[in-house]
Amino acid sequence: MAEVKLFGSSGSPFSRRIEVALKLKGVEYEFIEEDIYNKKSPLLLKYNPVHKKVPVLLHNGKPICESLVILEYIDETWEGPSILPKDPYERAMARFWVKFLDEKCFPAMWQACWSIGEEQEKAKEEATEFLKILEGTLSGKKFFGGDSIGMVDIGANFIAYWFMLPQELAGFEVLTKEKFPKLNEWKNEYLNCSIIKENPPLKDKLTALFRARFQAVGAAK
Amino acid sequence: MAEVKLFGNWGSPFSCRIEIALKLKGVEYEFIEEDVYNDNKSPLLLKYNPVHKKIPVLLHNGKPICESVVILEYIDETWEGPSILPKDPYERAMARFWTKFLEEKCFPPMKQASWSTGEEQEKAKEEATELLKILEGTLSGKKFFGGDSIGMVDIVANFIAHWFIILQEITGLELLTHEKFPKLGQWLDDYLSCSIIKETLPPKDKLTASFQARIQAATTSK
Numbered sequence: 001m002a003e004v005k006l007f008g009s010s011g012s013p014f015s016r017r018i019e020v021a022l023k024l025k026g027v028e029y030e031f032i033e034e035d036i037y038n039k040k041s042p043l044l045l046k047y048n049p050v051h052k053k054v055p056v057l058l059h060n061g062k063p064i065c066e067s068l069v070i071l072e073y074i075d076e077t078w079e080g081p082s083i084l085p086k087d088p089y090e091r092a093m094a095r096f097w098v099k100f101l102d103e104k105c106f107p108a109m110w111q112a113c114w115s116i117g118e119e120q121e122k123a124k125e126e127a128t129e130f131l132k133i134l135e136g137t138l139s140g141k142k143f144f145g146g147d148s149i150g151m152v153d154i155g156a157n158f159i160a161y162w163f164m165l166p167q168e169l170a171g172f173e174v175l176t177k178e179k180f181p182k183l184n185e186w187k188n189e190y191l192n193c194s195i196i197k198e199n200p201p202l203k204d205k206l207t208a209l210f211r212a213r214f215q216a217v218g219a220a221k
Numbered sequence: 222m223a224e225v226k227l228f229g230n231w232g233s234p235f236s237c238r239i240e241i242a243l244k245l246k247g248v249e250y251e252f253i254e255e256d257v258y259n260d261n262k263s264p265l266l267l268k269y270n271p272v273h274k275k276i277p278v279l280l281h282n283g284k285p286i287c288e289s290v291v292i293l294e295y296i297d298e299t300w301e302g303p304s305i306l307p308k309d310p311y312e313r314a315m316a317r318f319w320t321k322f323l324e325e326k327c328f329p330p331m332k333q334a335s336w337s338t339g340e341e342q343e344k345a346k347e348e349a350t351e352l353l354k355i356l357e358g359t360l361s362g363k364k365f366f367g368g369d370s371i372g373m374v375d376i377v378a379n380f381i382a383h384w385f386i387i388l389q390e391i392t393g394l395e396l397l398t399h400e401k402f403p404k405l406g407q408w409l410d411d412y413l414s415c416s417i418i419k420e421t422l423p424p425k426d427k428l429t430a431s432f433q434a435r436i437q438a439a440t441t442s443k
Contacts, residue, residue, distance in 0.1 A: 050322065050355060059311075062311055064311070064314045064318070065318060066317075066318055066321055068317075068321075069314050069317045069318050069321065070314070072313070072314065072317065073310055073311070073313070073314040076310040076313065077310050088295055088298040088299050089281075089284055089286070089295070091294070091295070091298065092286045092291050092292070092294065092295040095288075095290075095291045095294065096286070096287060096288055096291050099288055099290075099291065100272065133272060
């Protein structure tokens with residue numbers, strides 16, 4: 001029986017974060033695919049009764065929920081490349097920016113993808129403002145984490161696939177190379193990292209997922 | 222010049238959290254009162270927190286740290302003294318999980334239940350009750366969320382112990398009572414008895430007056 005199990009979904013950027021972190025640390029784990037859109041397993045509901053969501057990390061039978069909480073747990077439990085910096089001030093900066101990603105960027109960018117009309121225009125404006133702020137933090141740095149990827153880069157994985165892909169499919173242009181040269185460069189460097197390159201999310205599966213959702217959104221209009 | 226400065230507001234549960242943590246660690250600091258409710262934020266605050274333009278902001282050796290939970294972790298990692306987070310990684314994960322649960326799930330409906338009326342209020346009350354039941358469950362066999370002494374979750378739950386209880390008294394809402402939630406009720410008593418908490422929470426009469434003024438302003442503007 002695997003000591004480490006991850007309940008996740010290949011369509012979820014949040015469970016993807018955990019996979020990246022575990023691979024960074026060289027931790028072997030069993031991935032349990034959850035059908036989150038249709039039917040969550042009894043085990044998932046048992047291990048995450050509060051939120052009933054993926055990802056859930058199970059380590060020696062004990063569940064940890066919420067992706068950012070899991071990332072910190074992984075960093076504190078296993079040796080290997082650091083996910084968070086060592087210096088307390090730098091750690092505070094990393095936590096600050098990953099919170100900014102999750103609480104500000106991600107909702108606005110998600111809304112920009114999936115809404116229509118005035119709501120979408122508003123979301124696109126908001127997302128653009130947040131991306132400008134994010135662009136500024138990359139000054140003189142290859143990754144948000146410095147020379148190698150860290151918590152903020154892992155947290156920003158949704159930009160690389162879960163935003164760029166819908167942007168391409170739907171044909172709107174919020175995050176472009178011209179408007180955000182540093183973020184664009186970051187995206188390329190991030191996708192080029194061996195850990196990310198060797199374990200890409202299934203682009204075809206994601207494309208199909210997004211196409212289906214666009215159709216559903218279109219049908220509901 | 223003080224090495225540690227805290228930009229905050231006397232009535233804010235968020236800046237109060239930081240004061241509790243600094244006092245727990247025995248850290249001397251200069252408190253800079255920001256007039257946040259009248260939208261009269263100082264240039265320094267806007268300089269140190271350009272992204273959110275909010276308090277609290279901790280300034281340590283000239284470097285600003287923003288977002289109260291981020292600041293709490295920073296304080297725990299920087300200064301010796303009683304631990305805010307447990308030492309064990311799994312227990313730390315649990316503390317972070319419940320802190321997030323409080324902030325993202327519990328507080329919004331509790332606030333909504335306090336400030337809204339009619340159907341909106343009923344809905345918020347139901348939601349808050351369900352969440353408080355979950356919280357009640359986590360106190361099994363423990364004096365504080367942090368165990369024998371207060372920790373991160375207790376500090377963040379200051380909103381419940383003081384601000385929410387006062388709002389309840391003013392509005393006549395009976396959401397969190399000793400009868401419905403015996404463990405939370407006991408936690409309230411123990412928490413409010415801690416000397417650090419007692420000396421750091423804003424005065425009840427001042428907060429009550431402030432809430433009453435806000436309720437009146439909201440009523441007259443309708």
